Amino acid sequence: MKGIVFTEFLEMVQAKFGFEMVDYIIESSDLKSKGAYTSIGTYDFGEMLQLISHLSQKTTIPKETLIFEYGLYFFNYLEKAYPYIFEQYQDPFSFLKSVENHIHVQVRKIYPDAELPTFDVKEINSNQLEMIYYSKRALYKFAEALIQKTFEHYHKNCTVTLQMLKKDGTEVKFEIDHD
Numbered sequence: 001m002k003g004i005v006f007t008e009f010l011e012m013v014q015a016k017f018g019f020e021m022v023d024y025i026i027e028s029s030d031l032k033s034k035g036a037y038t039s040i041g042t043y044d045f046g047e048m049l050q051l052i053s054h055l056s057q058k059t060t061i062p063k064e065t066l067i068f069e070y071g072l073y074f075f076n077y078l079e080k081a082y083p084y085i086f087e088q089y090q091d092p093f094s095f096l097k098s099v100e101n102h103i104h105v106q107v108r109k110i111y112p113d114a115e116l117p118t119f120d121v122k123e124i125n126s127n128q129l130e131m132i133y134y135s136k137r138a139l140y141k142f143a144e145a146l147i148q149k150t151f152e153h154y155h156k157n158c159t160v161t162l163q164m165l166k167k168d169g170t171e172v173k174f175e176i177d178h179d
């Protein structure tokens, strides 16, 4: 997992829960990196799982909620870091439809070791898009948050319905209704 995902995560933890919480979750985890992340480095995804688990235990907020919150936060970084990508699309459906075949393809060119999900995207009609998420990291709540924020970015409303195709969250279907 790319360092930027760790540095932004710890920044969010600091903003929402304070610096002591950042210290606590790093100290309670067994991290090869010792918690010293750089945005351009690459680290073991297991470290992120440990950090989220400890944050969840300490705050008693479910992991799914924290991952969703983190997706909302990470989107703000994407908007700031990649404004030219957003400018290439005029509406949320065309943006979402290109994540798999264009956006993440570009990301992989910049970071060949990026660990990205796979999406199967089907436009049912002009008001409904179906996205099936596949990833062994099971960060479907992160994906759901990015989908919601994409609509906010384009000042549009949507309803996202989630259906677990596999219990462990490695395959999840999103039905996205544009209203």
Ligand code: HEM
Pocket (backbone or CB within 6 Å): 001, 002, 003, 005, 078, 082, 085, 086, 096, 099, 103, 104, 107, 113, 114, 115, 116, 117, 135, 136, 137, 138, 139, 140, 142, 143, 144, 146, 147, 150
């Ligand atoms: C400007 C647009 C976007 C950029 C530049 C971008 C870039 C990235 C980057 C750098 C990562 C981290 C890879 C790693 O840690 O190795 C990532 C992960 C991820 N991205 Fe995107 N992304 C964008 C939009 C989206 C959107 C709209 C979605 C959802 C529909 C999405 C879904 C995900 C998910 C779920 C992950 C976590 C990894 C996983 O689930 O396996 N991304 N993306």
